[in-house]
Every structure is written in structure tokens, then in C-alpha cells.
Amino acid sequence: MTNENRLNPEELVKYFKDKFKTKIKNAQIKKRAAGKKKNETATIWMKVDKGAFKELIKHLCDLQFPHLAVISGNDLGKTIELIYHFSINFGKRMEEINLNISVELPKSKPEIETICDWIPGALITEREKMEMLGVKIIGIPDNRRCFLPDDFPKGVYPWRRDETGPDKLYKNLHEVKK
Amino acid sequence: MKPVATTKTTYHIPIGPIHPALKEPVYFEFEIDGERIIDVDVKLGHVHRAIEWASRKRNPIQILYLAERICGICSYCHPIAFALAVESIADIQVPERAEYLRVIQGELERICSHILWAGVVAHEMGFDTVLYFTWQIRERALDLTEYLTGNRITKGITMIGGMRRDITKDMIPRIHKDLQYFKEYYKKLEKIFLNDKTIKMRSQGVGILTKEDALKFCAVGPTTRASGVKKDVRLGTSYFAYGDLDFDYITPDVLTGTINGDVFDRIVQRLLEINQSILLIEQCIDKMPSGEIVAEPNLSKLLAQLKKVNGEGIGRHEAPRGEVIHYVKLDGNESPYTWKVRAPTYNNILPWIPMLKGNQIADIPIVAASTDPCMSCTNRVAVVKDGNMYEMTKEELHCLSVEKTRRLMK
Numbered sequence: 001m002t003n004e005n006r007l008n009p010e011e012l013v014k015y016f017k018d019k020f021k022t023k024i025k026n027a028q029i030k031k032r033a034a035g036k037k038k039n040e041t042a043t044i045w046m047k048v049d050k051g052a053f054k055e056l057i058k059h060l061c062d063l064q065f066p067h068l069a070v071i072s073g074n075d076l077g078k079t080i081e082l083i084y085h086f087s088i089n090f091g092k093r094m095e096e097i098n099l100n101i102s103v104e105l106p107k108s109k110p111e112i113e114t115i116c117d118w119i120p121g122a123l124i125t126e127r128e129k130m131e132m133l134g135v136k137i138i139g140i141p142d143n144r145r146c147f148l149p150d151d152f153p154k155g156v157y158p159w160r161r162d163e164t165g166p167d168k169l170y171k172n173l174h175e176v177k178k
Numbered sequence: 179m180k181p182v183a184t185t186k187t188t189y190h191i192p193i194g195p196i197h198p199a200l201k202e203p204v205y206f207e208f209e210i211d212g213e214r215i216i217d218v219d220v221k222l223g224h225v226h227r228a229i230e231w232a233s234r235k236r237n238p239i240q241i242l243y244l245a246e247r248i249c250g251i252c253s254y255c256h257p258i259a260f261a262l263a264v265e266s267i268a269d270i271q272v273p274e275r276a277e278y279l280r281v282i283q284g285e286l287e288r289i290c291s292h293i294l295w296a297g298v299v300a301h302e303m304g305f306d307t308v309l310y311f312t313w314q315i316r317e318r319a320l321d322l323t324e325y326l327t328g329n330r331i332t333k334g335i336t337m338i339g340g341m342r343r344d345i346t347k348d349m350i351p352r353i354h355k356d357l358q359y360f361k362e363y364y365k366k367l368e369k370i371f372l373n374d375k376t377i378k379m380r381s382q383g384v385g386i387l388t389k390e391d392a393l394k395f396c397a398v399g400p401t402t403r404a405s406g407v408k409k410d411v412r413l414g415t416s417y418f419a420y421g422d423l424d425f426d427y428i429t430p431d432v433l434t435g436t437i438n439g440d441v442f443d444r445i446v447q448r449l450l451e452i453n454q455s456i457l458l459i460e461q462c463i464d465k466m467p468s469g470e471i472v473a474e475p476n477l478s479k480l481l482a483q484l485k486k487v488n489g490e491g492i493g494r495h496e497a498p499r500g501e502v503i504h505y506v507k508l509d510g511n512e513s514p515y516t517w518k519v520r521a522p523t524y525n526n527i528l529p530w531i532p533m534l535k536g537n538q539i540a541d542i543p544i545v546a547a548s549t550d551p552c553m554s555c556t557n558r559v560a561v562v563k564d565g566n567m568y569e570m571t572k573e574e575l576h577c578l579s580v581e582k583t584r585r586l587m588k
Contacts, residue, residue: 032266032417036274036467039421043266043492067409068396069494069525072505072518085492085503085520087414091407094421096414098492121396121528124222125520147223158231166231 005063006089009042009097016046019059023052043098053103054113057084061118064088066099068115071125073133075161079104080133082112107162111136132159187211193542193575195224204527206542213538218531233517238264238338238484238508239477241517245504246332248519251294254287255497256504256519257336262417262493263506264338268484273470276340277419278462283327283335284418284495285455285462289360290319291498292448292455295550296367299445302543303380304580308370315363322356325349338480340472345463353463360456367452371445372433379586381441385533385545388439395528399500401549402529403429404447405439411496423461428454441548448550485512497522499550523549540582543575 007015009029016024027046033039048056060066066086074081086099105112114137115122127146129135134157137143145152158166188211195203203224209217229248233241238260245256258280265272272280293316300308320330327333327343335342345353371377387397392405402409408427412420428450430436430443437443474480490507500522509515526549533545 030266034272034417035277035419035422036465037422039416041415041417045490065393067393067398069501069503070505070518070520072516072520074507074516083490083505085505087494090409090414091427093413093426094416096411098415098494100492119396120394121525124524124527145223146221147226149223158228 006092006095007063009044012088012097012099013044013046015063016056016059020048020052020056023049024056025049039094041094041096041098043100045100045102047102047104050103050105050112053101054115056101057115057118060086060088060099066119068119068122068125071122071129073129073135073159075133075159075165076104077161079106080110080135081105082129082133082135084115105135110134111138113138114140116141131157133157134160134164188216191539195221206546208534208539208542210539213540215534215537215539215542218534220527220530222527230517230519234513237481237512238514239481241514242336242338243334245519246334246336249521250331251291252287252497252499252502252521253332254283254336255495255502256521258284259493259495259502259504260506260517260519261336261338262495263491263504264484264493264508266491266493267489267506267508268487270339270473272340272473274419274467275344275469276471276473278466279341279343279345279471280418281420281423282345282459282462283333283341285458286319286323286326288455288498289452290316290323291550292452293319293367295448295498295547296371296445298547299441299544302547302576302579303377304583305377311370312367315360315367318356318359322353325352337472338484339474340470342472344471345466350463353459357456357460360452364449364453364456368449371449376583376587377445378442380544380583381445381548383438383440384537384541385441385444385548386439387529387533389437391529391532392439395532396525397500397529398522398525399496399498400444400447400451401500401526403427404437404444406431406437409501411494411501415494417495419462419465422465423458425454425458425461441544444548481512484508485510490516499523500526538582540578543579 013027013029017027025047030043031040066088067090069085069087072083081102081104083100083102087096088099089095089097103112112135114126116126123142124146126137126140130137131145131148155164156166156169157164188209191208191210194205205221207219208215229244233244236244241260242257245260246253248256293312297309297312324330326345327335387405389406392402392407406429410427413427430446433446433450487508488510493504495502502522503520505518506514507516537545
């Protein structure tokens, strides 16, 4: 946690590309300017293979302990996409970088390893992904529901857009006896 | 923590979902040994309203007003974070004047929120005169908000690509007058909170969050800064006009020389931030350039433009309680494909556990309130002891806290 390797956005992307080669796809840096002085802030987006994901988080933690803001998720039809929103390089003026790492999981086997062993603060957001998207987080220290009530039907995932989605819950209320 | 593993030495008390310190429903289960808290478990979701689901049938402009209703106190932070996300996807350049107006609204909201919080903390300790004193100042801040936006709470001032109302020349004297008032009363507030012996006795060394825990549990906002982590979206990144303004990271050692990460430090932190916000508004008024306040005033044109956009983006803003982050994915339809909202309290839940462990039952209200969780209203507590359940009302738990203050004063 004491590591303070501050890389600029270009160096950071290069560092991960050198380490993970083709396992990183669509890495891009977007910069946006604001105010009269047009100072810029960089946002990095990258997609990583499921197999290399945990390794990448470990490398990131070794480089500099990141702040995990939240994990967001999309149901993309055949796959489920998880996006881990990190911010790094905080503590100095206008040096903070937004780092968004996305992973795609096949719907047939939506499983991913937990990152709670590196970043304990990920627990609540990982629990949320389990109940909302039906993703299995392997090795999560606490697998209870977080936001959904205990009597919410099993096998229904509110963020899904397929047959496991919540449509029937609000369309035919008499069928689910709610 | 396993449920109902009652042994001879420890017992469990459930607190909530309706809770004395948090005006918003959160359920705690404490494992207690005598007066000491041994373990804490937190359950959430009692007010999960599926707002993100509701957004699937709305267009981005309608979502601004939906986002405003996520939280009554952060009613500016959520729409503005959503607007930032959409602007970054559609690459909309916000006019410079609007960037300054956005800072003024953000800081005014911070003043309202921090002063409200100072009153709540005083109330939890049993200093109700301070509660009325702080809320008197807040009333003035709300009046100013009404003067600038037309509303006290749900301001409806955000627009994608800018702001909806300008600050005209004739409004400036009133703003200066009110800022002067805040400065005067801020000094009194500082004197009350920093020099009072009882406040120190109640809050120093209580609810400690170490710097390491703050980083590990990804705490945000004043909670993490009071533990010495320099993390502030306003300073770390360049958005709105914050990049142009002259200000710096605040941690409690600026005033006290040390960082302990206890309740007292969180009080100091928020007080210092009130002062910082007053100075930021002053700077904005001085430096504000003239010009347009919105990139595209024609809303139908704006919506048509947003309909053509494909992509994803994030919007981050430093709300009074810490960073809010919105993730938006637009896919060329009228409504966004995904909208994910992360409010600051979400990240400040886990840090409660190290804060509360080892403290006393009477400290629960002030420790829980010290992270300034989002609020609504209060009620009762059920205490389970030796298998028999009896209820403690909100008033009783509050009395416990007040009694402890009185005890310390003797």
C-alpha cells in the first residue's frame, strides 16, 4: 500500500500492454479539458481477457494501491460485461487518472474471481453484481444478498435483459403472488 | 458474522432499519460484550427504488430530473454527474461561464450539507442549542439557493451542456452579503466546536478510521480525508472550473497539526471545508467570464444529437459526502442502455466496521453520523438480550448518548 509509482496515462497503458500483450484489447486514452485554462484529465478504457483479469489487478495493486469506485455491469446479449472503475494517482493536483477495466463473461459460465483479497473495499459492489447480474464471484468472503430483499425470487436478476430479467415480476404480478 | 450465535458473554443488538443517527434506513447488527462493540454487520437495500431501471424509459433530459430525486441533499450532485458522463460521450463542450456557475452551485450545496451535518452531530451529543444555531445558518444558505435557482431543494438547474439559470449582475451584492454572513457565523461555529471541552471528550479517540483502512475500504470524501488520505475529485481531476481556482487539499492537520482519523477529526474536516467552499464561491464570482451558459439551448436539437451517439462514459463530482460516479452507456436509442449510479455512502459503509469496533453502544449515533450518511427519518431499536427481545426507542438510544455526554461533563 506504500507503493507510489506514478505513471502518466500513456506509460500506464504501455506498462499493461507490455505485460499482457494481446490479452488487452481496445486500450484507449480519452482526454477532456475543462475551465478557462483547459486543464486536461485522462480517462483510460481497456478490455482485458477473463483469464488475465486477476493477474492484472494484482499488477495494478503492486504498482500503486488504486481506489475502486464501483463495478458497473451490462448485459450484452451473449455476454455479461463488468466494468471496474478505478482512480489512481490521487493526492496531487490534476494528476488523477480514471482507469476503467472491462471484462466480458460468457452467459453460459458467468464466473469471475473476487478481488476482495487485494482490495477489501470491493465487497459491497461485488455482492451487488452477484444479485443484480447473476455473476458468480469465486472466493468472495460474504456471498449474501446486499440490496435485494431476502424473499426476492431466486434466479431473477434485475439487470439482465433476457428471460432471467425482472420483466415478469412487474408485468404479471398475480403469477408471482406479490 | 453469523446470525444469533448468542453466547454467555456476548449478545446481539439489531439497530435499524429505521435508525436514530441515520435518517435513511440501514440495518446494523452489533455483537456486544457489556458496553463494547465486538463486531458489526450492515444490511442495505431498504430504500432500493430501482431508479436506474426507471431510466430505461426516459430520455437523457428527463433523467436529469429523475437523478435529482435520488437524494434530497445531493440534489445537484447526481444530475450534474450524469450530465458530465453524457457530455463526455457526446463530446459536448460546456461554455466557460457555465463551468463557473456549476462550481458555485456545487459549493453552495456543500455549505448547506456540512452545516446541516454539524447540527446533527451536536444534536447526537446533546447540544441542541448548537443544532438550532447551525440550522439558522443553513436556512440562510437555503434562502440563497432559492434566490439563485428558484428552489430550495430540488433545484432543477442542471442541463446537459450547461446550466439553466445565469447569475446576473444585480444578484452579486446579495451573494456577497450572504457570504459575509456565513464567514461571520463560521467563526462562531469554529469556536464552539473546537474549544468546547465536552465535544472533545465525546469525539476524540472515538470511531477511529486509520489511513490504511480508509485506503483499503475505498472510503471517499471527508471521511477519507479526515484519515489523512488526500483524495478529492475537485483537486485530483480537472472538471467544471475547479482547475482554474486557487485552493488545495484539506486534511485536519491543517488546523490541529495531527491526524487521528477520529470523530473529532471528521468534525474539523467538515468545518474547514465549509470555509473552503465560501472562499471558492468568492473566487468564482470574481473570475467568472461572460458568455453563454448552455451549449445547445434548443432541447429537441440536443436530444436528436444525443440519439446519434454511441459510447460509454463516466461522470465524477465531489459531492458533500464524497465522490459520486455515474456510468452511462448510450447506444443510439432514445434512452440510455445502462446508467449506474454510485453515491458516496455506498463506499463509506465498509469503513463503519473498523470505526465502530471497540466503541460503546452510546457512541453508535455519533460514530455512524460522523461519516454523514445520507438521511431521512428516525424510529425504534430492538434489543435482544438472553433470547428476550425488548425495544429501545430512538429517544432512549439518543438519551444514552446524551447521558454519556453529561457524565463526561461532571
